[in-house]
Amino acid sequence: MVEVSSGSTYVAVMTDPLSLFDAWYAEAEAAEPNDPNAVALATADARGRPSVRMVLLKGHDARGFVVYTNRQGRKAGELDANPRAALLFHWKSLRRQVRIEGAVERASDAESDAYFASRSRDSQLGAWASNQSRPLDRRETFEARVEEADARFAGTDVPRPPHWGGYRVVPESFEFWQDRAHRLHERRTFTRAADGGWTEGLLYP
Ligand SMILES: Cc1cc2nc3c(=O)[nH]c(=O)nc-3n(C[C@H](O)[C@H](O)[C@H](O)COP(=O)(O)O)c2cc1C
Numbered sequence: 001m002v003e004v005s006s007g008s009t010y011v012a013v014m015t016d017p018l019s020l021f022d023a024w025y026a027e028a029e030a031a032e033p034n035d036p037n038a039v040a041l042a043t044a045d046a047r048g049r050p051s052v053r054m055v056l057l058k059g060h061d062a063r064g065f066v067v068y069t070n071r072q073g074r075k076a077g078e079l080d081a082n083p084r085a086a087l088l089f090h091w092k093s094l095r096r097q098v099r100i101e102g103a104v105e106r107a108s109d110a111e112s113d114a115y116f117a118s119r120s121r122d123s124q125l126g127a128w129a130s131n132q133s134r135p136l137d138r139r140e141t142f143e144a145r146v147e148e149a150d151a152r153f154a155g156t157d158v159p160r161p162p163h164w165g166g167y168r169v170v171p172e173s174f175e176f177w178q179d180r181a182h183r184l185h186e187r188r189t190f191t192r193a194a195d196g197g198w199t200e201g202l203l204y205p
Pocket of ligand 1: 038054057067068069070074075076
């Protein structure tokens, strides 16, 4: 914590981006009408061509930010070929955004298994049926694949499909953007230092 000026008073503010993220995330969970964990995930292919899509944040701690997906899809292919990503949260109700960038690693099998086990059976069956990024001819084909999976795992727990799992973005930089009056928006940046700590900066518009 450090003392900084805020108007005429001095207040203690967090200098650790992970704690600041926790505080903003808790506020987003309270304020956003739906999906406060929705986050844009940007990847790039081996030649540097970018792509972006929404995903749901399913875990975060000091190790990083975890999302889950079909590992046969485009984003997974890009993350495997070029393991770096950017995340962007936009909490409209709070007029805030958070940008996070870093290297990416696969979540462990045990971690992916634990999260998969916590999902509803319908979602679990959907993961077996999905053929993400590779077209299925018709909706009915997908529904038939869900039914097939349902029959295959009748009476038992649905295991995690081998092609489904987590990716963790290990943060190297953060930017916390807060809307302020008269377009004097505030941007607090944090960059990972060589000793593992964080170097903070403050930017205006
Ligand atoms: C709000 C929202 C949340 C989503 N969450 C996920 C998710 O957690 N994992 C996922 O694989 N796709 C999720 N999707 C679908 C992706 O945006 C995307 O369409 C799909 O994963 C295929 O992306 P890819 O072809 O780049 O791999 C979500 C879409 C929306 C709109």
